[in-house]
Amino acid sequence: MTDSPTPLPNVICPLCGGANECAPAESGRFDLECWCRTVRISAEALARIPPELAGKACLCPRCAAVGG
Numbered sequence: 001m002t003d004s005p006t007p008l009p010n011v012i013c014p015l016c017g018g019a020n021e022c023a024p025a026e027s028g029r030f031d032l033e034c035w036c037r038t039v040r041i042s043a044e045a046l047a048r049i050p051p052e053l054a055g056k057a058c059l060c061p062r063c064a065a066v067g068g
């Protein structure tokens, strides 16, 4: 067993179904810069993510900024 996790290939925004432009999800590597590391995700957007996808799929930049 290796304990180096790889990003899930979730490239779809769980809120709107659009492309989330998440670099790690697209490439399968965590060592890439992604817009989501510098953007502040609004609490309102986080609250709308389905529980089964929370922490597993990136939002898209548009949804991440909603309410913020």
Ligand SMILES: [Zn+2]
Binding pocket: 013, 014, 015, 016, 017, 018, 059, 060, 061, 062, 063, 064
């Ligand atoms: Zn979205």
